[in-house]
Amino acid sequence: MKTEVAIVGAGPAGSIAAHRLAAAGARVALLERATFPRDKACGDGVSAHGLAALERTGLGEWASQFTAPEVLRLTSPDGQVLDVQPEPVNGHCYGRTIPRRLLDARLAQAAAEAGAHLLEGTRVRSVERANGCPLRIAAEGVTVEAQMVILADGSNAPVTRRMGLVQGPPELIAIRQYLAGDTGPDKRMEIHFEPWITPGYTWLFPMGAGHVNVGTGTFTRRVHQDGVALKDILARFTSDPAAMGERLAQAEPAGPVRGHPLHTRMEDTRTHAERVLVVGDAAGLVSPLSGEGIARAMESGEMAAAHALMALAAGDFSARALAAYTRDLRARYAAEQRAARFLQRALHAPRLLNRIFRKLRRDEDLAMLIGFIILSHRSPRLALRPATLVRLLT
Numbered sequence: 001m002k003t004e005v006a007i008v009g010a011g012p013a014g015s016i017a018a019h020r021l022a023a024a025g026a027r028v029a030l031l032e033r034a035t036f037p038r039d040k041a042c043g044d045g046v047s048a049h050g051l052a053a054l055e056r057t058g059l060g061e062w063a064s065q066f067t068a069p070e071v072l073r074l075t076s077p078d079g080q081v082l083d084v085q086p087e088p089v090n091g092h093c094y095g096r097t098i099p100r101r102l103l104d105a106r107l108a109q110a111a112a113e114a115g116a117h118l119l120e121g122t123r124v125r126s127v128e129r130a131n132g133c134p135l136r137i138a139a140e141g142v143t144v145e146a147q148m149v150i151l152a153d154g155s156n157a158p159v160t161r162r163m164g165l166v167q168g169p170p171e172l173i174a175i176r177q178y179l180a181g182d183t184g185p186d187k188r189m190e191i192h193f194e195p196w197i198t199p200g201y202t203w204l205f206p207m208g209a210g211h212v213n214v215g216t217g218t219f220t221r222r223v224h225q226d227g228v229a230l231k232d233i234l235a236r237f238t239s240d241p242a243a244m245g246e247r248l249a250q251a252e253p254a255g256p257v258r259g260h261p262l263h264t265r266m267e268d269t270r271t272h273a274e275r276v277l278v279v280g281d282a283a284g285l286v287s288p289l290s291g292e293g294i295a296r297a298m299e300s301g302e303m304a305a306a307h308a309l310m311a312l313a314a315g316d317f318s319a320r321a322l323a324a325y326t327r328d329l330r331a332r333y334a335a336e337q338r339a340a341r342f343l344q345r346a347l348h349a350p351r352l353l354n355r356i357f358r359k360l361r362r363d364e365d366l367a368m369l370i371g372f373i374i375l376s377h378r379s380p381r382l383a384l385r386p387a388t389l390v391r392l393l394t
């Protein structure tokens with residue numbers, strides 16, 4: 001099969017890239033190892049930036065059917081509880097919770113409707129490069145010849161790693177489970193920093209009709225070197241009345257625990273090479289503070305599509321031409337990632353967290369800003385402005 005652009009992976013990054021390219025008239029093959037609808041370990045929290053990307057894909061109305069949490073409950077290491085409830089903007093405060101089983105299937109469908117050739121159940125094994133020639137993408141049951149490839153194969157990035165474009169192990173790891181029988185309040189999401197959870201956090205995101213997505217994330221070295229079992233933390237979180245009150249007393253598992261490591265280091269990834277662009281989690285775009293990555297996956301998919309269109313128009317697929325994509329990506333995310341990693345240090349300092357909570361309980365505007373930063377609705381850089389630091393720490 002011959003095409004102009006082959007895309008490896010139909011998560012949010014790959015499907016949005018395929019959608020934009022196909023909508024602009026390019027020939028695109030979107031290769032996905034799974035068959036939709038498929039589950040994907042995720043908190044299902046789609047931020048305001050993510051909703052904006054869905055809007056640009058013509059899926060704004062479709063997204064509006066999903067739960068829009070209104071209150072964020074934060075619990076500090078020493079048990080202080082803070083409820084943050086901002087005014088809704090465009091019908092939501094903290095974005096929406098959209099099950100990935102539905103979101104990813106809808107995005108892949110949108111790409112196919114725009115004209116992309118969606119190949120499901122098609123695991124890519126290798127991408128062969130020869131100078132100046134089109135690429136050969138070897139997948140189960142098909143070989144695709146393409147002018148360019150966009151690698152959107154997620155945090156584990158099996159193909160991107162095999163091509164030598166990602167160095168170093170992933171920094172974070174997270175798991176989640178669906179439960180049924182939550183007694184609510186059904187628009188209240190929760191984030192917890194109890195001492196047996198940090199460094200890291202646990203979350204409860206309401207999905208509607210008594211269903212919740214609960215999960216926990218931490219540093220991979222804590223799991224691999226210190227032997228911390230994330231499943232035990234999650235089990236304690238959901239069963240401990242001190243953490244959850246009566247909220248989950250009647251709740252039952254509504255699916256398996258799933259998870260995977262998260263690649264948060266864009267500096268460890270070469271996001272372009274001759275005829276190659278890397279997007280989404282594979283590019284190390286997950287926030288080191290919140291673990292959020294859906295919006296960035298979609299935005300980087302849009303950026304890669306724009307650069308691929310320029311390369312196709314100019315017939316120039318050189319690494320030098322495609323470096324402009326990496327420059328755009330860095331301009332958009334490098335400072336955000338640095339700020340998020342700086343703030344991440346607070347996760348190792350329970351006493352500092354307790355002190356910050358005491359401040360936030362007395363300063364509603366500041367609490368709202370921090371809530372938005374934790375959920376990736378606002379830039380982490382805003383917390384590092386001198387005036388904000390003074391308010392937080394004095």
Ligand SMILES: Cc1cc2nc3c(=O)[nH]c(=O)nc-3n(C[C@H](O)[C@H](O)[C@H](O)COP(=O)(O)OP(=O)(O)OC[C@H]3O[C@@H](n4cnc5c(N)ncnc54)[C@H](O)[C@@H]3O)c2cc1C
Pocket residue numbers: 008009010011012013014031032033034040041042043044045046047122123124125152153154155158159174175176215258259260261262279280281282286291292293294295297
């Ligand atoms: C437990 C957990 C909770 C999270 N919670 C949130 C949250 O609430 N909000 C948020 O914004 N982010 C969250 N994230 C991060 C979010 O899931 C990712 O940032 C997002 O999925 C990235 O999208 P992507 O398209 O880059 O990669 P993915 O969604 O991982 O998609 C990659 C796709 O590539 C396919 N693929 C892989 N290898 C191959 C191959 N060889 N051939 C063909 N196809 C292949 C996979 O099957 C998959 O469909 C969470 C992550 C975890 C683990």
